[in-house]
Structure formats: structure tokens, C-alpha cells
Amino acid sequence: MTDSVRLSKHLIDLIGCSRREAQLYIEGGWVRVNGAVVDEPQFPITDQQVELHADAVAEPLPPITLLLNQPALANATLEQQLALLTAQTHWPEDPSGIQQLKGHFARLTSELPLQNKATGLQVFTQDWRTLRKLTDDRTRLEQEYVVQVAGEINPQRLKRLAHAQMIKGVGLPGCKASQQNEEHIRMVLKDPSEGVIERLCASIDLDVLAMRRIRIGAVSMGKLPLGQWRYCPPTQKF
Numbered sequence: 688m689t690d691s692v693r694l695s696k697h698l699i700d701l702i703g704c705s706r707r708e709a710q711l712y713i714e715g716g717w718v719r720v721n722g723a724v725v726d727e728p729q730f731p732i733t734d735q736q737v738e739l740h741a742d743a744v745a746e747p748l749p750p751i752t753l754l755l756n757q758p759a760l761a762n763a764t765l766e767q768q769l770a771l772l773t774a775q776t777h778w779p780e781d782p783s784g785i786q787q788l789k790g791h792f793a794r795l796t797s798e799l800p801l802q803n804k805a806t807g808l809q810v811f812t813q814d815w816r817t818l819r820k821l822t823d824d825r826t827r828l829e830q831e832y833v834v835q836v837a838g839e840i841n842p843q844r845l846k847r848l849a850h851a852q853m854i855k856g857v858g859l860p861g862c863k864a865s866q867q868n869e870e871h872i873r874m875v876l877k878d879p880s881e882g883v884i885e886r887l888c889a890s891i892d893l894d895v896l897a898m899r900r901i902r903i904g905a906v907s908m909g910k911l912p913l914g915q916w917r918y919c920p921p922t923q924k925f
Contacts, residue, residue: 691731694718701737708745716788717743726788748790750813752919756911757801757809765797768809776915783918791918798822799830799903802884807832807900808908810919820925821903826878828925831902833867834874834884836893840866844891848874854890862887870896 695709698718712718713728717740720730753772760767772795777787795811798821812818821828845864852859860883863875872893874884885895901908904925911917 691733693728694720694725694730694732694737695728697732697737698739702739704745711745711747712739712743714788714790715744715746715748716786724786726790748788749921750815750817751785751791752810752812752814752817753791753795753916754906754908754911754919755809755811755916756908756913757806758914759804759806761804768797769795769811771914772811772916778911778915778917780910781917783920785918785920799825799828801900802832802879802898803881805832805898805900806913807898808903808906808911809900810903810906812919817925824904824925828904829875829877829902830879830900831873831875831907832884833899833901834872834888834895835870835897836872836888837870837896838893840869840872840893841891842866845872847891848887852890854886857886859883859887859890 694713695706698704698709698712699706704712710728714726716724716726718725719738719740720732721735755768755771757768757771769792772792774787791813794813796813796818797809797811798818799810801807801809810821845866848862848864851861860876860879865873867873874887876883884898888895906919906923906925
């Protein structure tokens with residue numbers, strides 16, 4: 688071959704499939720060019736060796752969910768958050784075994800925003816079932832934060848946070864709170880409104896220095912490094 692052709696066109700000529708099937712095979716990661724997976728139908732082919740995986744199926748990619756350990760981004764837009772999801776920021780130790788494909792970065796939606804200036808677990812999904820779980824059940828899903836505070840951590844005062852309170856005319860929800868070490872506490876809340884963690888801490892004379900979300904429902908961030916993301920396996924449910 689001297690002139691290049693699109694990978695999809697070359698695959699059609701190679702195996703006699705339809706244009707739609709060629710696109711699905713390629714975007715599904717079933718096609719290798721010189722031994723490397725290429726998932727771009729427009730990729731130019733000249734004299735490279737093109738192979739279709741023996742188990743290839745011409746089906747749309749299953750929807751995926753990504754978990755990001757998000758750095759602090761004050762009032763971040765969805766576009767700013769999505770910009771953090773790149774091939775370079777994919778956690779090398781991702782245990783999911785899911786093959787990274789370009790189609791996994793399309794049509795991602797995020798729910799349950801972090802508290803302003805917080806870091807930690809953020810969820811992005813293409814799966815309508817996951818999205819429905821995060822929206823319909825948001826008032827029942829626990830969110831766990833590790834909060835760095837200034838002030839004396841008093842176990843008795845932490846117990847007071849378990850019950851809803853009215854402080855200076857402002858209602859504060861109940862939450863589970865426990866001491867992690869001399870300057871960190873863990874707080875578990877359901878659907879926390881913006882600024883509520885600061886108000887809860889202030890009610891027991893603690894100032895918030897930093898906070899990090901580590902769990903939503905049954906999904907925890909684990910050892911995922913700051914600024915990196917991993918796949919959420921289909922078997923892991925919120």
C-alpha cells in the first residue's frame with residue numbers, strides 16, 4: 688500500500704464487514720495495528736498489519752464509571768473536572784483490568800459534588816443505572832469525609848453531632864463523627880449541603896483546615912493517588 692486509507696475502510700476490505708460493524712470493532716478495542724490496539728476508525732493505514740481479535744463482537748461499548756481522586760478545585764465546572772481525566776492520569780495500578788479506550792471519556796456525567804475546596808472521591812459515569820442510584824438515592828447514600836481541624840478534639844462533643852441541632856437559627860443535620868488522630872476526624876453524612884461540614888465543626892469549636900471525601904455509599908477511594916483515576920468495576924455497587 689502506498690496511499691493511506693482509514694482503518695475502518697481497510698477493515699471492511701479485510702474481513703467483509705459493514706461500515707457500522709467496522710466502527711464497533713475498532714471503538715471496542717478489538718482491532719490491532721502492528722500488534723497495538725487502535726480504537727480510532729479514522730486512523731491512517733498504509734502497509735501496517737491489521738488484525739481483528741478472534742473473540743471480537745460488533746457491539747457498542749458497555750457504559751463505564753470512573754473514580755477520580757480530585758484535587759481541590761473551588762467551584763469547578765464539569766468541564767474542568769473532566770479535563771483531569773486523561774490517559775496520563777489513569778492510575779497505573781488500577782485493579783479493574785478494564786482496557787482504556789477513547790470511548791470511555793465521552794458522555795460522562797457527574798453527581799454528588801464535593802464540598803467546596805475539598806479533595807477526594809468524585810464519580811463520573813456513562814451508566815444510567817449508576818446515575819439514577821446517585822440521584823434518586825442521594826438522601827440515603829452516606830458520604831464519608833476525613834476532616835483536618837484546628838482546635839481540641841473532644842470525644843464528648845463529637846457525640847453531640849450525632850443528633851440534628853439548631854445553632855443560631857440554622858438547622859444542622861446529624862452525622863457520625865469519630866476521632867482519627869490529633870488533628871483529623873471522620874465525618875459520615877447523607878447528602879451534605881455546601882458548607883455544612885464547616886458549620887458542624889464550628890458548633891464544637893473546631894476550625895476546618897482541609898477535608899477529603901473517601902467514600903460514597905459502598906464505594907471507597909482506597910489507595911487511589913491524588914489527581915489520578917481508576918475504573919469502577921461493574922461488580923462494585925454504590
